[in-house]
Amino acid sequence: MTPPTSRPVVGIALSGRIREDYLGAADLERLGRLAEVRVEEFEVPSGWGPVEADEDSRRRLAGFAAGCDLLVVCHGSPPVDEDVLAAAPRLRFVGELEGDRFAGRIDVEAAREHDVVAVDTTHSSSWPVAEWALALALLGLRQHGLFRRVMADEELRKDRDEVPPVRELSGRPVGMIGFGHIGWRLRELLRPFGGPVLVHDPFAPRELADALDVDFAPLERVMGCDVVVCLVPATPSTEGMIGADELERLQPGAVFVNVSRGAVVDTDALVRRAARGDAWFGLDVHDPEPVPVGAPLRHLPNVLLSPHIAGVTEEARPRFFTVMVDEIERFLTGREPRAQLTDAVMAGRGRPG
Numbered sequence: 001m002t003p004p005t006s007r008p009v010v011g012i013a014l015s016g017r018i019r020e021d022y023l024g025a026a027d028l029e030r031l032g033r034l035a036e037v038r039v040e041e042f043e044v045p046s047g048w049g050p051v052e053a054d055e056d057s058r059r060r061l062a063g064f065a066a067g068c069d070l071l072v073v074c075h076g077s078p079p080v081d082e083d084v085l086a087a088a089p090r091l092r093f094v095g096e097l098e099g100d101r102f103a104g105r106i107d108v109e110a111a112r113e114h115d116v117v118a119v120d121t122t123h124s125s126s127w128p129v130a131e132w133a134l135a136l137a138l139l140g141l142r143q144h145g146l147f148r149r150v151m152a153d154e155e156l157r158k159d160r161d162e163v164p165p166v167r168e169l170s171g172r173p174v175g176m177i178g179f180g181h182i183g184w185r186l187r188e189l190l191r192p193f194g195g196p197v198l199v200h201d202p203f204a205p206r207e208l209a210d211a212l213d214v215d216f217a218p219l220e221r222v223m224g225c226d227v228v229v230c231l232v233p234a235t236p237s238t239e240g241m242i243g244a245d246e247l248e249r250l251q252p253g254a255v256f257v258n259v260s261r262g263a264v265v266d267t268d269a270l271v272r273r274a275a276r277g278d279a280w281f282g283l284d285v286h287d288p289e290p291v292p293v294g295a296p297l298r299h300l301p302n303v304l305l306s307p308h309i310a311g312v313t314e315e316a317r318p319r320f321f322t323v324m325v326d327e328i329e330r331f332l333t334g335r336e337p338r339a340q341l342t343d344a345v346m347a348g349r350g351r352p353g
């Protein structure tokens with residue numbers, strides 16, 4: 001990992017919309033003090049799956065990359081594959097800014113063969129997602145789904161002693177399924193509540209247990225915590241991993257929160273478990289999305305829904321680039337970037353490193 005010695009060139013390849021929304025003036029100025037900055041717009045469509053770019057855009061990216069020492073890509077850009085890397089002998093750093101996290105816009109294996117550091121700052125929305133996970137846990141323990149309905153509908157008004165007991169988070173065990181960036185931040189937010197934290201994550205480095213004061217445990221044990229927060233990415237191996245058996249382990253009065261991906265939970269099993277009414281559900285992500293009109297989850301009083309907005313805040317948008325400029329600064333001043341696409345990270349995404 002050798003940073004360039006003369007004034008480096010940083011290329012940024014993205015769509016016009018992302019350029020406008022994400023590249024803050026202060027960060028561009030900061031980057032400009034470190035390097036010559038070149039921006040090239042591409043409009044390759046993308047979604048959650050792999051990015052399929054047309055030949056012309058691919059060739060244009062290869063030509064652009066050839067003049068760069070560092071390259072940052074985002075929505076709109078074609079993938080950084082073997083052809084792009086082979087055309088760019090000066091390239092030492094490639095970074096993915098945001099979105100399509102699992103689409104693999106960077107061929108990490110090829111980057112390694114070309115001695116190019118691959119960095120991913122798509123986790124920059126983990127701050128608001130951790131906050132919303134905590135909020136859903138607190139609202140679930142307070143049975144806010146029910147009270148919201150009671151307050152909104154005169155017919156449902158209840159006396160205080162008629163409502164089911166509500167609970168505090170202080171001292172309660174919290175379980176996390178998946179322990180990556182959101183999990184680490186949520187762990188920090190949970191500290192003042194003082195309860196133990198149990199996590200299930202076969203890929204997370206075990207040293208994190210001591211560093212962040214959590215214990216690793218099998219999924220079935222984590223599902224038995226008073227609050228269970230689902231934070232696993234959607235990969236071929238996580239699809240439907242929370243099914244009827246896992247949901248059966250939720251204790252009466254427990255709160256189940258999902259802020260990662262809807263497809264990780266079996267929706268039919270979730271509806272059946274929620275319909276029993278003895279546990280509470282805070283769901284930001286759904287399968288399918290949006291939640292269909294008339295779907296049972298919309299009407300259960302022990303279910304709070306939000307429309308996949310956990311990571312969508314005013315602050316999160318420019319942060320993707322702020323964090324990328326931090327990473328570039330680290331790299332150019334002889335320090336290792338923090339968000340490198342290591343083998344362990346790639347294994348957690350269900351892809352080879």
Ligand SMILES: NC(=O)c1ccc[n+]([C@@H]2O[C@H](COP(=O)([O-])OP(=O)(O)OC[C@H]3O[C@@H](n4cnc5c(N)ncnc54)[C@H](O)[C@@H]3O)[C@@H](O)[C@H]2O)c1
Binds near residue numbers: 123178180232233
């Ligand atoms: N609701 C929103 O608005 C929103 C916003 C951002 C991210 N997300 C989603 O949240 C998820 C997590 O984000 P992150 O930043 O923490 O990601 P991350 O990549 O930092 O961490 C994910 C963790 O899940 C672990 N994991 C993978 N497979 C697993 C399995 N089978 N069992 C247990 N753990 C497993 C990985 O090892 C990794 O530690 C992603 O799916 C992301 O798409 C949602």
